Amino acid sequence: MKRDRLKVVRVIARLNIGGPAIHTVLLTKFLEPQRFESFLVAGVEGVGEGSMSDWAAAQGVVPIIIPELGREINLVADLKVLFKLYRLFRREKPDIVHTHTAKAGFAGRLAARLAGTPIVIHTFHGHVFHGYFNPWKTRLFIFIEQMLAHLSTRIITISPLQRQEILNFGIASPDKILIIPLGFDLDPFFTCQTGRDWLRAELALGAEVKLVGIVARLTAIKNHHLFFEAAALVHQRCQNVHFVVVGDGELRAELEQYVAALQLERVAHFLGWRQDMPAIYAGLDLVVLTSNNEGTPVTLIEAQATGCPVVATAVGGVPDIVTDGQTGYLVPPNDAEALAKAILKVLADDSGSMGRTARQVVAEQFTISRLVRDMEQLYTELRGK
DSSP states (O other), rough: OOOOEEEEEEEESSBBBHHHHHHHHHHHHSSTTEEEEEEEEEOOOOTOOOOOOHHHHTTTOOOOOOOOOOOOOOOOHHHHHHHHHHEEEEEEEEEEEEEHHHHOOOOOOOOHHHHOOSSSEEEEESSSSSSSSSSSHHHHHHHHHHHHHHTOOOEEEESSSHHHHHHHTOOOGGGGGEOOOOOOHHHHHSOOOOOOEEEOOOOOOOOOOOOEEESSSGGGGGHHHHHHHHHHHHHOTTTEEEEEEEEOOTTTHHHHHHHHHOTTTTTTEEEEEOOOHHHHHHSSOOOOOOEEEEEEEEHHHHHHTTTEEEEOOOTTTTTGOOTTTTEEEOOOOOOOOHHHHHHHHHHHHHHHHHHHHHHHHHHHBBBBHHHHHHHHHHHHHHOOO
16 A cells, blocks of 8 residues: 655765755755655765765754765675665665665665665766776776666666766666756855955955866865866966865865965965855856866856856766856866866956856756756656556
8 A cells, every 4th residue: 555655765875065965955855745755864974075964954854874874885884884774774664765876876775675665766976987996996886886777766867968978888778767957956046145355355365356266075086186287377377366276175285285386375275165155156257177077066056056157177967067158168178278278268258148148057957946846756657657
């Protein structure tokens, strides 16, 4: 006998700062309570990653914490995770287990099937199939995902290009892989009234200074070294440009040393993690992303929602949210000269037309209401089969 409400248990490895955490919290919060009963399960964040737990609590979402469910692979800890999730699923008897991120996708899908959960869904927010590991380990992870696909009722990708990548790696058949783009509560970014002078006042800079920002974890895959290589080229050609780094991570000390080696200390500002991101974006003239691999980067969506133009490497799902020459500029990965030229091109354009176009596109495609509607429809259809 079917329950009146669908019970959904959502599992994510950790609520570190970024798109997957925002996505899972908002879905848990906004699914129609008369039709869905939602729980969120999460692990703990690593050192320097930054946590969104307080933000989640402010949204009324307090996850069930499994301390062993984190980023690193550890056989003993992973077996504990598997057992704890199995026991949770047996007790709660969810109609749907929906996993997010690789570690949660592995343990969550396996535990769900062992517990007899009828519907198991996994969302790829990104993937680790290039840019992370050596070829042998990469092939191992692809094989694991191919096996896990057999345990999945559906696999969700968050952009057309990401879906094609997953298909190219042979993870699953086309009929099993869906596209459901991300969705966010973008009102704080659409309505932010803070002007560009606010951030310059904090940094003790004049109004004439241009600010180019990057918002990302300080980790290898984000390739901040490329950002600073391009910054050095820009600085040679335009002295009134400063560079703002928002985020933290294991590479901070190394990146600060790299900035010193490039003699950029006077024009580079490390702000760490910030809670006032709408105001930060509103104070920047340009947001840059230099990743070697991406899913759908939330930082570019948020920046465009404030009307801030963007320049990004054309990797993963980035071209699905940045139309080159219209809503921003795309450059090849690891090409500092191309990145510097694109930055200077944006800074030389005072019309603001690119930012306005990007803002309109984001408002049409990436709202939380659209995401919730798409997900509720999928859950309902799968339950009816």
